[in-house]
Every structure is written in structure tokens, then in C-alpha cells.
Amino acid sequence: MTVDSLIRSCCLFLFSFLVSEHILSAPVLVKFNEVEYDITVKIDPVNRTIEGKSLITVRNPRELQLMLGAAYEVTQAEFNDGPLGIGREQVNQAHIWNIPFHFGNQIQFLIRWKGTLAALDTSLDHQQTLGRPVAVSGETGSFLPDGSGWYPRVVGHLARYKINIELPPGQKGLVAGRLVEENESEQGYHASFDFSHPAEGIDLIAGPYVIETQTYQSVNHKPVQLRTYFHPQISNLSKDYLDAVKRYLNLYESWIGAYPYTEFSVVSSPTPTGFGMPTLTYLGIDVLQLPFIRDTSLGHEVLHNWWGNGVYPDYSSGNWSEGLTTFMADYTYKEQESSEAAREMRLGWVRDFAALQPGQDAPLTAFTSRMHGGASKVVGYNKAAMFFLMLRDHLGEAVFQRSIQGLWRVQRFRITSWQELQKIFEMISGQNLQLFFSQWLERTDAPAIMISEVKNIATDSGYELSITLKQSGPVYQLRVPVAIESPQGTTTHILDLQQEQQLFKLKLADKPSAVSLDPDLHLFRQLAPGEAPPILREAMINAATRTVLLSSDSGIRKIAGTLASKLQDRKPQIIARDESLSTAPVLIIGLDSEVDAWLAAEQLPAKPDEINSKGTAQVWTLARAEGASLTVISAQDTAALEALIRPLPHYGRQSYLAFDGRQVIEKGVWPMQVQKVVIK
Numbered sequence: 001m002t003v004d005s006l007i008r009s010c011c012l013f014l015f016s017f018l019v020s021e022h023i024l025s026a027p028v029l030v031k032f033n034e035v036e037y038d039i040t041v042k043i044d045p046v047n048r049t050i051e052g053k054s055l056i057t058v059r060n061p062r063e064l065q066l067m068l069g070a071a072y073e074v075t076q077a078e079f080n081d082g083p084l085g086i087g088r089e090q091v092n093q094a095h096i097w098n099i100p101f102h103f104g105n106q107i108q109f110l111i112r113w114k115g116t117l118a119a120l121d122t123s124l125d126h127q128q129t130l131g132r133p134v135a136v137s138g139e140t141g142s143f144l145p146d147g148s149g150w151y152p153r154v155v156g157h158l159a160r161y162k163i164n165i166e167l168p169p170g171q172k173g174l175v176a177g178r179l180v181e182e183n184e185s186e187q188g189y190h191a192s193f194d195f196s197h198p199a200e201g202i203d204l205i206a207g208p209y210v211i212e213t214q215t216y217q218s219v220n221h222k223p224v225q226l227r228t229y230f231h232p233q234i235s236n237l238s239k240d241y242l243d244a245v246k247r248y249l250n251l252y253e254s255w256i257g258a259y260p261y262t263e264f265s266v267v268s269s270p271t272p273t274g275f276g277m278p279t280l281t282y283l284g285i286d287v288l289q290l291p292f293i294r295d296t297s298l299g300h301e302v303l304h305n306w307w308g309n310g311v312y313p314d315y316s317s318g319n320w321s322e323g324l325t326t327f328m329a330d331y332t333y334k335e336q337e338s339s340e341a342a343r344e345m346r347l348g349w350v351r352d353f354a355a356l357q358p359g360q361d362a363p364l365t366a367f368t369s370r371m372h373g374g375a376s377k378v379v380g381y382n383k384a385a386m387f388f389l390m391l392r393d394h395l396g397e398a399v400f401q402r403s404i405q406g407l408w409r410v411q412r413f414r415i416t417s418w419q420e421l422q423k424i425f426e427m428i429s430g431q432n433l434q435l436f437f438s439q440w441l442e443r444t445d446a447p448a449i450m451i452s453e454v455k456n457i458a459t460d461s462g463y464e465l466s467i468t469l470k471q472s473g474p475v476y477q478l479r480v481p482v483a484i485e486s487p488q489g490t491t492t493h494i495l496d497l498q499q500e501q502q503l504f505k506l507k508l509a510d511k512p513s514a515v516s517l518d519p520d521l522h523l524f525r526q527l528a529p530g531e532a533p534p535i536l537r538e539a540m541i542n543a544a545t546r547t548v549l550l551s552s553d554s555g556i557r558k559i560a561g562t563l564a565s566k567l568q569d570r571k572p573q574i575i576a577r578d579e580s581l582s583t584a585p586v587l588i589i590g591l592d593s594e595v596d597a598w599l600a601a602e603q604l605p606a607k608p609d610e611i612n613s614k615g616t617a618q619v620w621t622l623a624r625a626e627g628a629s630l631t632v633i634s635a636q637d638t639a640a641l642e643a644l645i646r647p648l649p650h651y652g653r654q655s656y657l658a659f660d661g662r663q664v665i666e667k668g669v670w671p672m673q674v675q676k677v678v679i680k
């Protein structure tokens, strides 16, 4: 797994037992099956044993089901004053207790259980850990995800809880919630936590942690306890992480509203995972050591305390929380960096969407899973983030901001659907947003928009510019930004495109010289051919890519062949150097002199100035009029070529790179070729 894809999959929710429940968000007077757990659990990571006791209280009970994972033995199970049975007939079955309708205000269950946890396997990657909701334990770390069924729970209901954790000396443990008390002695470590809002589930984490603590003053003057639970080998990173968490809390409190909890902890994991839970984030030791995590993923995880772990998405009707979090974290950091960086991120989103294979596109309302990656990410994260960007453009910054704050005030700790989100935005903006929401949420595809004609006439008072826009059907209702250049500067006009073809007339004071369509990519749309600058990834992912090895030396050809297969993650289709180039992407690999000669013979531009004579090897893309892009790899010698094998596959999003050995010393993306009509 690459760093890139690990970071992008850094926030996944683990609460896989939850069945969505509308009762909490409906205006009813009595809430049924209000659940509270009071759990004491003792874990020995050396012997991997667990022993637990839970007192479960259900207020206003209706029919309900209790469940405990198959890996455990039940030693006591009582129901008010009577026995409950162990909930299964055979070992290896989950314990399931079906409780019929019960008269009265409250019922209580007492269950004691014990068992052996699976051994921690640090060789598992993030995806493998996700696909395996198993409680694991070992001296370097224990992770008991909610989905593993490690404690008896009422199926399909949010619950408040109290939990006492007991661990042997040297180990520390935590769950989401407020740390009520903790003590450490020769006998071991004990901590108790309280989660007083309805929570989706309980994930328990333990390890040989060094704890560092700082206090943050929230906007409502309440102290928030910030902690790092780090393995000793990375405990020197604590201060930087705690400082970064403070910055993010400050940013989001001023933007949305007060942080809803009394703590936030950053916890290290011996496996390369990345999870976000209320009040904490659990990230791999290796991930935490990457310097950019503090600037990106950490903020995303902090923000999930508002969206995802504060306002809960209704998974059955579409998870909006990844889109809103991506928009207000990852994308916002790009906006803070520069407008170019933000545009580059938008370009990445629409480009990834264009690269989806047939059948991979899905409406946003179908993004329901909590564990996902790849194609669903392109829609569930990127298209959804762009949806919020377009909504902000549509409503204006101030109204959008007020709506976000309203969403937080009204829906905090409630399961919230896209529809409820729409209602809040409509209430606060006073606009009917039905069409806007339905076209972006319920449809697959994206509109293809183009300028079909531009005419300019001089008038008495200036100029009248006629622009005809076209879009693919069925039509979208779009506010299309067009940039009009004149010798006096560039102005942006918003055109309300509602038909397949529509004429717009603009009165201008200055003589226009050019019109370009959505040059800053504010619309989620299909890019025109050649509009996106070519990047390395085209040659990497397109199965039709042809590879040309320019060298005749067998040693160099072998290294070049290995490089090509690592880049494409398959056996490359190698063609002869004099074969005519196909319309598919082409990858050229050779030493400097061979590459220079080949480019000259093909009448292609020489090595670009951005990277020419920098470092020991250069890689760049070229757009071709007659087909897909060309990617060229040029190295000064065999060693310089070999040095690219490991790093280069990580740079698919770049258009050009210069390497000094394995080190990147220059990289970038060519400018976009926006749809532009020059006016004569």
C-alpha cells in the first residue's frame, strides 16, 4: 500500500453493527430503548485474555435484541431478577438474546463474559484490518473494534456508556469519552470513562503508551483535555501533535460551534491503520511519523467530531459526512495555502471522476458504506466535497456559514439524512434547494458543458457579447462561470444555464478579447478532451499503454522494463522504437542522449525548461493532438534509472519531476487547457 492511498483512506468508521434509527431525529416525546452500558473490563495483553461485566439499562423498553461475539463464553446472564440463558446453543455461534416487548419503564441485564482475543498481527495493512472486525491483543497494542462484538450490546441502538478498564502494569487504555479517573500502581493501570451522549458504539484501544497532556480552553471557556497516547519510540512527537490539535479546535470552534466533548486524544497504533472516533483518532506509528499528517489528516479527524461523530450520518440514505469533512478540512487547507492549490485539488476531483470505469459511477445517495475506498471515494468524498463547494457558491459564503452552524445546533448527536441537511439549508437561506440537491445527489454522471458560439458587436455604449452555451442532456440547472478577458483585465460572469442550448447577451464597457468557460473549475463537470493537463497516472492506469525502451543495451533494457512494470503494476506492452505510436498512452524510457535523439526524430519538443539539466533523471508528460498523452523518462545513467523504481510510482498526480537519485528535487502539474474562445 502506498502512502498516498493510506492517507486518503484515513478516516473510516468502525461501527458496523449500527442499524440506522430514525427515532432519535423524529419529533417524538418518548424515545424507546434508551440504552446505557456500565461495563468493567479486564484485559491481559500478554495472555490475550478478556474478562468483562456489563450492567445494561434500557429505558422505555420495546422489543430488542442483545448480542455478544462468538469468541466469548458467557459466565452469567440475568434479566432483571431472573436468569437469561447464555444466548446460544453451540460454541462458535454469536450469543443472541431476543427480548420480547416488556411492560414497565426500565429493564436491566447483567452479563459477565470472558474469552481469548486474537493475536495482534502487525503485518496487516489498513484494508485488511478494515475487512476484519476482530478484537486483537498483544503487548504492543490491543484493538477491540465495536464491530467485533467484544461486549454485549443492544443491536441497532445508540447508547450512553460508562466503562472501567483494567490493565497490567506498563499498559494504558482508553475508549471514546470523558476520562473520569485513572490511576497507575504496581498492580496495574485503571481508567474509567463516561460517554454521556448517545454513541454509535465502543472501540477499545490499549498499548504500552507514554501519555502527554495539555489543556485547551474552548470557546465556551470549558477546559478540553488533549492527550497523546504514543508508543515510546514516537513520544518525542507529542508536543507537535498537541499544538496542531489546538489549532484545529480553534479553527472549527470559530467556524461551526463549541467542541462537543471534554477531550481529544491522538493514539498510536502498531498497525498502519487510520481511524476516527469521537474524542480520539487512532493512527499507525509509521503514519504519525509522516510530517504532513499534522497538516492534513489530523485536521480531518478532529473535524469528524462535528461531522460524523457529532452529527451522525444516516448511512441508509447516503453518508454526507465524508464530503462535508473533506470540504471543510482537506479542501480548506488548500484554500488557505493558495488559490492555485485549491484549484489543483478541484482538478484532481473531476479528473478522478473522468477516470472511473463504466459502472463505477454511482449517485451520492448510494454512498452508504462506512468501509470503502477506490471508486466509492471518488463519489463519496470528492464529488460530495465539490457538492458543498457548489452549494457555497450558490448561497454565498455568509449564508453557507450560517447554515453550517444551524446544522450543528439542530442536529447534534442525531442521525441526520441528506434530506434533513437540505431542510436546514433551506430554512436558513430561505431558498428552495430541491432541484439543486436532487440533481447532484440522485444522478450519476456529470454535465458536459461547452461554448458553442461567441459573437461581439460594438454598440453606442460599448459592446454586446453573445455567448451560446451547450450542455449534454438530460439538462442540469447550472450557474456557469465564464471569464471575459479584455485589455483592462478579466471579469467573471455567472450564466444561468437551464437548457441544452442557451444564448446569453452581456453588455460590456470594454472590448472583450477572449471568453473562457469555468476556468477555475467551480462546477462538477466532464472535462473536455485535452482540458486537463496530462499527468503520469494516465500511462500508469490505462491498460492499453504502450512502452518504448530506447536503449539497445540489455542491462539498461532490463532495468527500464522493471521500472515500466512497477509503474503500471502489470507486465508492460513493449513496442519497438520505430513502431508508429498508437492513440493509447505511450511511455518512453531511455538515457538522456537516446531520449534527446528520439524526441528530435519524432519532431517533439525537447526536455522542458522546468526540469532540464536538473538532477540525475527527469520525467515529464506531453499532450498529443492525435491521442492520449506521452510520458517520457530520461536518466543520465543506469544507476539514475534504477533509482526511480521505488519512488516514481508514488507520483502519478504529477506532470513533471526531476530526481536526484531517489530524491525528488522538482515537481509540478502543467497548466490546464481551459475551453477558451478568442474574439477577433
Ligand SMILES: [Zn+2]
Binding pocket: 010, 011, 012, 300, 304, 322, 325
Ligand atoms: Zn473522513
